[in-house]
Amino acid sequence: MNKVFIAWLTAGIVMLVLGLGMFYAGIYFFPKIADEYFSPVFRRAGKTDWTFYVHPFILAVALKWFWERYKGIFKGGILLRAVEVALVYGIVALLPILWLTFSAIDVSLKMIITWFIYGIVQAFAAGIVFAKLNP
Amino acid sequence: MRVTVSIICFLFILNAAFIKKNVQNVSLAKWVVEKSSSLNIQGETNINSFQCDVTEYLRADTLVYLKNDLTKKLSFTNSSLVVDIRRFDCHNRFITDDFRSALKADENPNLKILFLTIDQFSNNCNNQVVKGIVDVQLARTVKRTEIDYTVKCLPGNRIQMNGSHVFSFSDFNLKAPRKLAGLIRTKDQITVNFQLFFRAL
Numbered sequence: 001m002n003k004v005f006i007a008w009l010t011a012g013i014v015m016l017v018l019g020l021g022m023f024y025a026g027i028y029f030f031p032k033i034a035d036e037y038f039s040p041v042f043r044r045a046g047k048t049d050w051t052f053y054v055h056p057f058i059l060a061v062a063l064k065w066f067w068e069r070y071k072g073i074f075k076g077g078i079l080l081r082a083v084e085v086a087l088v089y090g091i092v093a094l095l096p097i098l099w100l101t102f103s104a105i106d107v108s109l110k111m112i113i114t115w116f117i118y119g120i121v122q123a124f125a126a127g128i129v130f131a132k133l134n135p
Numbered sequence: 136m137r138v139t140v141s142i143i144c145f146l147f148i149l150n151a152a153f154i155k156k157n158v159q160n161v162s163l164a165k166w167v168v169e170k171s172s173s174l175n176i177q178g179e180t181n182i183n184s185f186q187c188d189v190t191e192y193l194r195a196d197t198l199v200y201l202k203n204d205l206t207k208k209l210s211f212t213n214s215s216l217v218v219d220i221r222r223f224d225c226h227n228r229f230i231t232d233d234f235r236s237a238l239k240a241d242e243n244p245n246l247k248i249l250f251l252t253i254d255q256f257s258n259n260c261n262n263q264v265v266k267g268i269v270d271v272q273l274a275r276t277v278k279r280t281e282i283d284y285t286v287k288c289l290p291g292n293r294i295q296m297n298g299s300h301v302f303s304f305s306d307f308n309l310k311a312p313r314k315l316a317g318l319i320r321t322k323d324q325i326t327v328n329f330q331l332f333f334r335a336l
Contacts, residue, residue, distance in 0.1 A: 023318060027182050034182045037319045038229040038312065040236065045313035052316035 007133040008057075008064045011126040015056035018125050022118055033110050041105050060126060063089065067130040074131075082127030089123040090116065160205045166198045166294065166333035174218055178325040180230075180312075187225040187234055189218055198250055198333065207257055211250040216331075218246040220273075237304065237312045237321070239274045247272040253284070260286040260294065267298075276307040289332075296331045 027034045067085065074081040094116055102112045172192040178185055198214035220240040225231040238246075253267040263286045271278050280300055287295040303323045304311040311321040 020318075027319075031182045034319070035227055036229055037182075037314045038180075038227075038233040040229075040232050042314045045315070045317040049316035052318075 003134060004064065004068075007130055008060050010133065011064065011129040012057035012060040014125050014129055015059060015122045016053065019056055019118065019122060022121060026114055026118075030110075030114070033108070033114060036108060036111050039106065041107060056122065059122065062093075063123060063126045064130065067127075067134065071130070071134070078128055078131040078135075081131045082124050085127035085130070086120045086124035090120045094119045160203055162202050162204065164200060164202055165336040166200075167336060168192055168194070168196045168198065168216060169293070169332035169334055172216075172329070172331045174327065174329040176223070176234075176325050176327050178234075179322045181320045181322075185225050185227065185230050185234075187223040187231070189222050189224075192216070192218070197336070200250075200253075202256070207255050209253040209256050211252065213249075215247050215249040218248075220244050220246055233312045233314075237309060239309065243274050245272075251279075256286070258288070260288045262287055271302070273307045274309055278302070278306045292335045294333045294335060296333065297329070298331075299326060299328045301326050 063085065066089075071081075074084045076084075098112050098116055101107065101115075102109065170192055173188065173190045174192075175186055175188040178187075194217060196214075196216060198211055200209040200211045200214065202209050220235060220238050221244050223231065223235060223238075225234050235241075247270075249270040249272065251268040251270060253265050255265050257263065265284050265286055267282050267284055269280055269282055271280055280302075282298045282300050284296045284298040287297075289295055301324055304321075304325070305323055311323045313320050
């Protein structure tokens with residue numbers, strides 16, 4: 001149980017730090033896309049700010065459950081297993097929900113693509129943590 | 136008793152003479168605000184800088200003032216410029232919408248600049264820098280501000296006055312836009328630049 005908790009917490013922290021890093025890199029390299037965050041479809045910063053910072057830990061719970069349930073079918077080294085986790089998460093979870101987001105909310109395709117990459121990289125990092133700590 | 140009455144009479148005559156002299160040195164005049172007047176606001180976010188413009192002044196406003204020839208001071212009487220915030224264009228639809236919303240344009244669509252005084256204004260105004268005091272009213276908050284104007288006389292009895300001032304959103308009890316849990320931020324300070332054209336009547 002302790003091992004599971006440490007793996008979850010580590011994955012959450014790694015995804016949070018990585019997410020912030022990717023976000024600022026996105027602002028630096030793609031400022032035009034980042035300008036879109038000023039769109040009224042995005043909530044103003046305020047009382048719900050904490051929910052944004054908690055999201056990697058929610059994702060870590062989901063990915064940890066998935067890892068424990070299906071880790072047996074992921075063969076190979078740490079990186080390969082992490083890539084598989086990331087791709088499964090991307091195809092099964094991210095792609096449909098981002099498709100739905102694009103269809104319903106006024107955000108550009110470029111923005112959606114950045115979120116897709118962001119999610120895949122986060123899941124890849126979580127995959128590495130899980131493969132290392134709970135192989 | 137007689138001495139006291141004499142002193143009072145003397146002071147009264149002196150005062151009346153002083154008032155008369157002052158009145159003789161004060162004249163009333165008017166400026167009509169021309170359409171070509173413009174105003175822009177420059178700001179910065181942690182992504183980019185932005186500029187929001189209103190390039191046309193569509194109201195037919197007149198500024199009325201008393202000019203004291205001795206002190207060269209202009210004292211305005213109920214003279215203001217009113218800018219419709221909803222006409223601000225920040226050249227990016229997201230920033231435009233967000234900026235209007237930050238200024239609470241739906242509730243209070245007008246930015247009002249009430250002219251109070253301008254000091255040391257002379258008719259020989261080639262790039263002369265003068266100080267003025269205005270009340271800026273935005274989102275139901277008024278801020279008294281001293282502004283340095285550069286004044287230029289143009290042909291046809293026209294006057295150009297350029298000025299600039301740094302304000303903060305917080306001056307007007309407004310919050311600078313922040314999105315995505317504060318990861319996207321607009322700096323609190325904004326620079327307001329204006330280029331006003333007046334025609335003297």
